[in-house]
Amino acid sequence: MSNITIVGAGMMGSALAFPARENGHRVRLTGTHLDREIIAESKRTGKHPKFDKPFPAGVEYFYFEELAEALEGADMVICGVNSFGVDWFMQEVLPHIPDTTPVLSVTKGLVAYDDGTLISYPEYWERSIAPRKMNLNAVGGPCTSYELVAHDQTIVTFCGRDMQTLETLRGLMRTDYYHIHLSTEVMGVESAVALKNAYALGVALAVGLNEKVNGVGCTPHYNSQAAMFYQSVKEIRKLLTYLTGNDRQIDSAAGDMYVTIFGGRTRLIGTLLGRGYGIDEALAELKGVTLESLVIIGRINKAVKKLAQDGKLDAAEFPLLMHMDAIIEGKATSEEIPWERFTN
Ligand SMILES: NC(=O)C1=CN([C@@H]2O[C@H](COP(=O)(O)OP(=O)(O)OC[C@H]3O[C@@H](n4cnc5c(N)ncnc54)[C@H](OP(=O)(O)O)[C@@H]3O)[C@@H](O)[C@H]2O)C=CC1
Numbered sequence: 001m002s003n004i005t006i007v008g009a010g011m012m013g014s015a016l017a018f019p020a021r022e023n024g025h026r027v028r029l030t031g032t033h034l035d036r037e038i039i040a041e042s043k044r045t046g047k048h049p050k051f052d053k054p055f056p057a058g059v060e061y062f063y064f065e066e067l068a069e070a071l072e073g074a075d076m077v078i079c080g081v082n083s084f085g086v087d088w089f090m091q092e093v094l095p096h097i098p099d100t101t102p103v104l105s106v107t108k109g110l111v112a113y114d115d116g117t118l119i120s121y122p123e124y125w126e127r128s129i130a131p132r133k134m135n136l137n138a139v140g141g142p143c144t145s146y147e148l149v150a151h152d153q154t155i156v157t158f159c160g161r162d163m164q165t166l167e168t169l170r171g172l173m174r175t176d177y178y179h180i181h182l183s184t185e186v187m188g189v190e191s192a193v194a195l196k197n198a199y200a201l202g203v204a205l206a207v208g209l210n211e212k213v214n215g216v217g218c219t220p221h222y223n224s225q226a227a228m229f230y231q232s233v234k235e236i237r238k239l240l241t242y243l244t245g246n247d248r249q250i251d252s253a254a255g256d257m258y259v260t261i262f263g264g265r266t267r268l269i270g271t272l273l274g275r276g277y278g279i280d281e282a283l284a285e286l287k288g289v290t291l292e293s294l295v296i297i298g299r300i301n302k303a304v305k306k307l308a309q310d311g312k313l314d315a316a317e318f319p320l321l322m323h324m325d326a327i328i329e330g331k332a333t334s335e336e337i338p339w340e341r342f343t344n
């Protein structure tokens, strides 16, 4: 039995309590300062408010003030925050984790600098805490939290610099329904799964656009969705090649995009925008829903524009990205999707 501490009781962090506890480990699920109600309800009912199924018996719940106790003797710490909590985790949690304790982060996204540089969250943490060196790893790949909870067959990728650590983490977490591929290509995996969060919105735009034309509840149209998927893969491949020198992780992006298109929150906002909602109207309708895709679209779009200015990328090769950003900025609509430019 090992000790696994999860910090961040959102959907994905909490979902990982299932394989961890079902493997017989001691699991301490610790809320952020924003998760008090989740922890209170979990203590009271043994169930996360957003899941249909109770946690496996024996999962322990901690408020953030009890972090020191929750981290005591941890063999592995899972970071369960979303993009909005990355700095918070770095400032409030990393200082309390020993250098040698492996950290596994579920957070999907990239950090963008003004010069167009994009880096993964593990690299952002590494740079920010230097000269301190920690054992930072991440999870990418198609996995929707509530389906993991339901034991749907799932394949993900754990990535990090050290294969031996990754083997250990896989040993702790793999089950007969949670299958774990390993990779030392951290930037490749992390870029792929962050980029798909952006582009899944494009496919959802097509879903909404069809509903705008034919009415909500109409027969779905797949030509337009597939056209968006095709264009997404093209643009992601170019970005991956620019960012990592190869497109080896395009399969991670495509797999992960599939699940987000069908099961993610990105679909909700993309569909509303596709139906013609303005961004403010859509955000109001989805108040309280985590919408990371908007953040990543903004960051990548800004980076691509800067890189294009510097002659490092051709902005014309990213018409879908540019259009999604324009929709989010209220400067374009789903009816103006530049389909013909996708043929170049
Ligand atoms: N949901 C899923 O199926 C999957 C999610 N992921 C990735 O995992 C990450 C987490 O997703 P998910 O669990 O769904 O997200 P949730 O929004 O459910 O939970 C995110 C966690 O981050 C916390 N958080 C949010 N903002 C801040 C902040 N400013 N400071 C500190 N903590 C904060 C949340 O607190 P609070 O609850 O109050 O918001 C919560 O603990 C994301 O990056 C996502 O892309 C990966 C695979 C699948």
Ligand SMILES: O=C(CO)COP(=O)(O)O
Pocket: 108, 143, 144, 193, 197, 256, 259, 260, 263, 264, 265, 266, 267, 290, 291, 292, 293
């Ligand atoms: O799969 C997910 C993250 O990779 C979840 O996607 P959403 O943010 O669209 O819910």
